[in-house]
Amino acid sequence: MTQRKYKKAAGFLIRWFRPDDAEFCYNTRRSAYNHEFTDELSEREITAAVSAYEPVDYIHMAERMPFFVAELHTECVGFFTLKRLDTYTAEIPLIYITLENIGTGIGSTCIEYIEQWIREHWPDVNTLTVDTIIPKYNSGFYKKVGFTTDKQVFCEFKGLTVKALRLIKHLRIGTKHGK
Numbered sequence: 001m002t003q004r005k006y007k008k009a010a011g012f013l014i015r016w017f018r019p020d021d022a023e024f025c026y027n028t029r030r031s032a033y034n035h036e037f038t039d040e041l042s043e044r045e046i047t048a049a050v051s052a053y054e055p056v057d058y059i060h061m062a063e064r065m066p067f068f069v070a071e072l073h074t075e076c077v078g079f080f081t082l083k084r085l086d087t088y089t090a091e092i093p094l095i096y097i098t099l100e101n102i103g104t105g106i107g108s109t110c111i112e113y114i115e116q117w118i119r120e121h122w123p124d125v126n127t128l129t130v131d132t133i134i135p136k137y138n139s140g141f142y143k144k145v146g147f148t149t150d151k152q153v154f155c156e157f158k159g160l161t162v163k164a165l166r167l168i169k170h171l172r173i174g175t176k177h178g179k
């Protein structure tokens with residue numbers, strides 16, 4: 001496997017979300033919608049999706065689920081959340097890298113971190129899922145990091161239903177499953 005630029009770089013770390021990260025998360029997600037997703041989503045969908053998570057919602061999310069921020073040289077460069085759907089399944093509800101750092105290996109490093117974290121904290125989980133409403137834009141990334149297409153699903157943003165693609169990854173299972 002190729003050595004990732006940031007994987008072992010001094011100054012790169014993944015830490016827990018803090019309430020003062022909420023504006024960063026909001027702005028990072030909003031920028032992705034406004035600059036990267038316009039080919040696949042209508043203006044109405046973008047407005048609904050962005051307003052579905054205001055800064056205060058990130059603070060509430062962090063009270064309910066694992067929520068991490070990636071930093072490079074003390075600057076926030078991305079964030080992601082995790083949700084346990086059932087005994088064997090976990091979801092990545094959100095994963096966003098800042099626009100200026102996209103394509104530099106941070107996203108795949110975050111996926112590796114997620115898998116490691118799940119192995120340590122949720123050892124029964126053997127499947128990771130993600131629903132994307134912009135599959136043309138990012139399903140290439142998910143496939144590169146080991147996900148495969150599962151099925152079409154729907155996401156709800158402020159009462160607006162948006163078509164989405166569910167991707168899944170079977171995780172390497174631990175000793176609990178006898179392998």
Ligand SMILES: CC(C)(COP(=O)(O)OP(=O)(O)OC[C@H]1O[C@@H](n2cnc3c(N)ncnc32)[C@H](O)[C@@H]1OP(=O)(O)O)[C@@H](O)C(=O)NCCC(=O)NCCS
Nearest residue numbers: 095096097102103104105106107108132137138140141144
């Ligand atoms: C999707 C996202 C998290 C990926 O993170 P990233 O740091 O840009 O990805 P990486 O640099 O780690 O890329 C890992 C591999 O995937 C490939 N890849 C990345 N984006 C790709 C794309 N859109 N299509 C095809 N391959 C892609 C890279 O070329 C790299 O391949 P390599 O291993 O051969 O070098 C990031 O681009 C992002 O935050 N985008 C905006 C928000 C978003 O789409 N979030 C997900 C919402 S569901």
